[in-house]
Amino acid sequence: MSDEDSTTLPRRQLGKYLREARQAANMSLDEVSTLMQWSLSKLQRVEKGQSPQVRTVDVEALCRFLDVDDETTTALQGLALQASVKSWWHSYDDLIPGNFNVYVGLESSAQHLVHYRPDIIPGLLQTPDYARVLDRAYFPNDPPEDLYRRAQLRAKRQARINRKTRPVQAEFVLNEASLRYVVGSPAVMAAQLHHLANTPTNVSVRIQPFSAGFPLGIAPGPFVILDFGVDAKDREIAPTVVYIESYAGDMYLERTKDVDRYRQADNVIQQTTLDVASSKSLLRQMAREYQA
Incomplete structure (x- = not known):
């Protein structure tokens, strides 16, 4: 499937949220398609992210039938407006409310x-104490109940890599700087580094030491490459996406040439890291230094 003919991330995410809302409402495809006066195949295409255009008024009507709250409805309308975008810049509070977390x-x-x-340290690997310090700094005006909800969401995300049955495979490369920046206190850092050194076997943590310098000739900034697996016929369930987080918003890339560029960057970076065993040794050594 070419980049021009394939689906897009906003379109797929819109379909995913609408499908989950329908299921949460215990409504069948037939029931919803009848309410919308759509064919069954049209609703199926929308939920699979295969419909080339979904009008915002239709999204609003769907959300009303499915009892979706106003904030989520606004977010889904924002996704519909950007359904044709391949490389997508999501600016916080622009079309989509800032607290509607597309990445999660x-x-x-x-x-x-x-x-x-x-x-x-990425959120998937943060201890509660480490995360709490960052949340209080980044969301200084949030009431305690909002901070609690953020902590619960983070724990839910972490469960996918920590569960016993079919856990998600995850590879992390952390620059040595992330271990040196003190978040909270030495005790918080010691516990955090011990946690990194004891991740389950489906999670690899490798450290890029200061001595690696800049192997790409530039600092690429943080990024995540997300793969969604294949179906029974060995076809991609969804195209790979590169996620790039910034202070003002998020970038989502799915064009083949962009994904390939970040895969190449990851390959170069991997060659400059310590292996997993050496990384664990360094993490434990630094944890002891924080405890001294």
Whole structure:
């Protein structure tokens, strides 16, 4: 399937959320298609992210039938407006409310994750104490109940890589700087590094030491490559997506040439890291230093 003919991330995410809302409402495809005065095949295409265009008024009507709250309805209308976009810049509070987390919905469908994080421990690997310090700084005006909900969401995300049955495969490369920046206190850092050194076998953590320099000739910044697995016929369930987080918004790339560029970057970075065993040794050594 060519880049021009394939589906897009906003279209697929819109379909995913609408499908989940229909299932949560205990409504069948037949029931919803009748309410919308659509053919069954049209609703199926929308839920699979294969419909070339979904009008915002239709999204609003669907959400009303499915008892979707106003904030989520607004977010889904924003996805519909950007349904044709291949490389998608999601600016916070622009079309889609800032607290509607598109990335988390995407991550929940991924079967394999590749993280490069040069500056901070990723959320999937954060201990509650480490995360709590960051949340209080990044969301200074949030009431305690909102911070609690964020913690619960993070724990739910982490469960996918920590569960015993069919856990998600995840590879993490952390720059040594992320281990040196003190978040909270030395005690918080010691516990966090011990946690990194004891991840399950489906999760690899490798450290890129300061001595690696800049193997790409530039600092690429943090990124995540998300793969969604294959079906029974060995076909991609969904195209690979590269996620790039920034302070003002998020970028989602799915054009083949963009994904290939980040895969090549990951290959170069991997060659500059310590192996898993040496990385664990370094993490435990640094944990002891924080405890001294």
